[in-house]
Amino acid sequence: MTEPINVQQEQAIIIGAGPCGLSAALELQAVGIEPLLIEKNAVVHSIYQYPTYMNFFSTAERLEIGGIPFTSPNDKPSRREALQYYRDVALRRKLRIRAYEAATAIVPQPDGSFRVETADRFGGISVYATRFVIVATGYFDHPNMLGIPGEDLPKVTHFFGEAHPYTGMKVAIIGGNNSAVDAAMELLRVGADITVVYRGEEYSSSIKPWVRPLFEGSVKNGQIKMLFSSRVVGIGERTVTVQPEGENTAPYEIENDFVLALTGFRPERTLLTDAGAIVNAETTVPSFHPETMETNVPGLFIAGVIAAGREANEIFIESGRHHGNLIAQRIKELM
Numbered sequence: 637m638t639e640p641i642n643v644q645q646e647q648a649i650i651i652g653a654g655p656c657g658l659s660a661a662l663e664l665q666a667v668g669i670e671p672l673l674i675e676k677n678a679v680v681h682s683i684y685q686y687p688t689y690m691n692f693f694s695t696a697e698r699l700e701i702g703g704i705p706f707t708s709p710n711d712k713p714s715r716r717e718a719l720q721y722y723r724d725v726a727l728r729r730k731l732r733i734r735a736y737e738a739a740t741a742i743v744p745q746p747d748g749s750f751r752v753e754t755a756d757r758f759g760g761i762s763v764y765a766t767r768f769v770i771v772a773t774g775y776f777d778h779p780n781m782l783g784i785p786g787e788d789l790p791k792v793t794h795f796f797g798e799a800h801p802y803t804g805m806k807v808a809i810i811g812g813n814n815s816a817v818d819a820a821m822e823l824l825r826v827g828a829d830i831t832v833v834y835r836g837e838e839y840s841s842s843i844k845p846w847v848r849p850l851f852e853g854s855v856k857n858g859q860i861k862m863l864f865s866s867r868v869v870g871i872g873e874r875t876v877t878v879q880p881e882g883e884n885t886a887p888y889e890i891e892n893d894f895v896l897a898l899t900g901f902r903p904e905r906t907l908l909t910d911a912g913a914i915v916n917a918e919t920t921v922p923s924f925h926p927e928t929m930e931t932n933v934p935g936l937f938i939a940g941v942i943a944a945g946r947e948a949n950e951i952f953i954e955s956g957r958h959h960g961n962l963i964a965q966r967i968k969e970l971m
C-alpha cells in the first residue's frame with residue numbers, strides 16, 4: 637500500500653490538552669522531551685465548558701502544574717482565572733499544541749512504536765509516528781445519558797452554562813450532586829421555578845459543605861422543590877414524567893420548559909482499547925502500573941481522569957496533575 641500522507645516523527649505524543657495533559661507535557665519538557673499535544677478543541681476545553689461563573693472547590697495552589705505558581709485573590713479561583721492560568725502556561729512554555737485536531741486511532745507497530753492518526757475540522761488527516769503515547773482525554777465529552785424518551789429534545793441539556801436563559805421558566809434539574817445543586821442555586825436568582833429530581837433518598841454527601849446549608853434552606857422555605865427517590869422517565873415538549881420509587885407508586889407529569897440533566901460524565905476508552913489496552917469490564921478502570929501510569933501496552937500511558945473507573949470523580953486535577961511526573965520519569969528511563 638502507498639503511504640497516504642507524510643508521517644511526522646515525534647518523540648512523544650500527548651492526546652488531550654486538559655490540565656493533566658498539559659502537566660504531562662511540562663514534566664516531559666523537564667526531562668528534555670518536547671512532546672506534541674493533540675487537542676480536539678482548544679486548550680483546557682473541559683474547563684471552558686464549566687458553568688460560566690463557577691468557582692473551583694480546590695485552592696489555586698492545588699491546581700498548579702509544572703511547579704508554575706497559580707495565585708488568586710480569592711479563596712477558590714474562578715473558571716475564568718483557571719482558563720487564564722492554563723492558557724498562559726501553555727503559551728509561555730511554548731507547548732506545541734495541535735488544536736482542533738482529534739486523535740482517531742493509536743496503532744501499535746511491530747517495532748513497539750506507534751502511529752497516531754488524527755482528523756482536523758476540515759476533514760484533513762494527519763499521521764504521526766512516535767515511541768510514546770500519553771492518553772489524557774478526560775471525560776467531559778461524554779455525559780451519562782439517561783436513555784429516556786425525549787432526551788434529545790432541544791430543551792434538554794447535559795451542560796449548564798449560566799442561569800439567564802432560564803429566567804422565569806419552569807426548569808427540572810435531574811441529579812443531586814454538586815453540578816445540580818450549584819445550578820439550582822444560580823437559577824434561584826433569575827426567578828426560575830425549580831424542581832430537582834434526584835434518585836437518592838437524602839441529600840448527597842458529596843455536596844460542598846459550604847453550599848449544602850444554603851441549598852437545604854431554599855428547599856425548606858419552598859424556593860426549590862426537591863423530589864427524592866424519584867426519576868424522570870420521560871420528557872415531553874411541555875412536561876416531564878416523574879416516577880417515584882416504591883411499590884404502587886404511579887408516574888406523574890409536571891409542567892416543564894427546560895431540563896438540565898446533570899448526571900455526570902464517563903471517560904470514553906475506545907482509543908485505548910483499540911490500541912490493545914486492557915480495561916476491566918466491571919470497574920471500567922484501565923490496566924496500568926500505578927508507579928509509571930504505563931498500560932499493559934509498553935509505551936502507552938494514561939494521565940488524568942481517563943485513569944478513573946466508572947466513578948470519574950475518583951480523580952481530579954488535584955490528583956491527576958501528578959501523573960505526568962511519573963510518566964516522564966519512566967520515559968526518561970526508557971530513552
Ligand SMILES: Cc1cc2nc3c(=O)[nH]c(=O)nc-3n(C[C@H](O)[C@H](O)[C@H](O)COP(=O)(O)OP(=O)(O)OC[C@H]3O[C@@H](n4cnc5c(N)ncnc54)[C@H](O)[C@@H]3O)c2cc1C
Pocket residue numbers: 651652653654655656657658674675676677678679680681682683686687690691692693694737738739740772773774775776777815907939940941942951952953954955956
Ligand atoms: C463543574 C466542575 C468543577 C470541577 N472542580 C474541580 C476542582 O475544584 N478541583 C479539581 O481538582 N477538579 C475539579 N473538577 C474535575 C476536573 O475538571 C477534572 O478532573 C479535570 O478536567 C481532568 O483533567 P484531564 O486533563 O484528565 O481531562 P479534561 O480536562 O477533560 O481534558 C481532556 C481533553 O482531551 C480532549 N480530547 C478528548 N478526546 C480527544 C481526542 N480523541 N483527541 C484529541 N483531544 C481529545 C478534550 O477536548 C479535553 O480538552 C471539576 C469538574 C467539573 C465538571
